[in-house]
Amino acid sequence: MADYIPSPTKWVREQVELYESSGGTKGTTLMDTGLPVIIVTNVGNKTGGIRKTPLMRVADGDSYVLVGSQGGAPKDPVWVYNLRANPEVEIRDKTVVRKMKVREVSDPVERARLWKLSVAAFPPYEDYQKKTTRQIPVFVAEPVH
Numbered sequence: 001m002a003d004y005i006p007s008p009t010k011w012v013r014e015q016v017e018l019y020e021s022s023g024g025t026k027g028t029t030l031m032d033t034g035l036p037v038i039i040v041t042n043v044g045n046k047t048g049g050i051r052k053t054p055l056m057r058v059a060d061g062d063s064y065v066l067v068g069s070q071g072g073a074p075k076d077p078v079w080v081y082n083l084r085a086n087p088e089v090e091i092r093d094k095t096v097v098r099k100m101k102v103r104e105v106s107d108p109v110e111r112a113r114l115w116k117l118s119v120a121a122f123p124p125y126e127d128y129q130k131k132t133t134r135q136i137p138v139f140v141a142e143p144v145h
Contacts, residue, residue, distance in 0.1 A: 005049035016052045024095035030056065035122060038064060039092040040141070044078075045085035053079045057093060058114075058121045064091060065114045066102065066139040067122075072131030080137050091141055100141040114138050 006013045011031060018027030019039050030037050036057035044051050058065040068080040083089065087102045105111045115138060119125045129136050 002043065002049050005044065005047060005051060007051070007053070012054060015054045019054065019092065020052075024092055024097075028094050030054070040066060040079065041090040041092070042079060042082045043086040043088070045082045051079065051082060053077075055079075056118070056122045058118045060114065060117060060140070062143055064093075064100070064141040065118050066141055067118050067125055068137035068139070069125055069128040072128035072136075074132055074134065076134065076137060080139075083139055088144075089141060099144045101144050102139045102141045105138045105140055111138055114140065 007016065015027050015031070015037070016039060019037075028037060029035055037054040038057045040053050040055055042051050042053070043049070055066055058067065066083070068076050070077040083102050084104065089100050089102055091098055091100050105114055115125075118138070125136070
């Protein structure tokens, strides 16, 4: 098994540590905003190491929508490249941890529905899309049966 490589970003590293060390009972909201987050564990596409990222919790039935916004930055977040290369992930939603498989959403009708769901969960996504010329990637994480 590969080694865990903590994020170089302090708040991300600290949130993952709090979320996981508490067994999913603390650190479950984005920087104390009250908005729920999940932890997505994935494999680094360059390092092969285990990476963990807190993302907004956007549920769609028993699946999750993962939005690669990076605050509207000009480039996709690193985790987007990781998921494209290695779609097998583990998602922690509070105390529940499940193996899932992700796929990038390219169908315009499905993407529009999931984007609307994502913006309802986290309204700043709309502004982030306006700030960047790239189309913000949207993934669906589905249970592995």
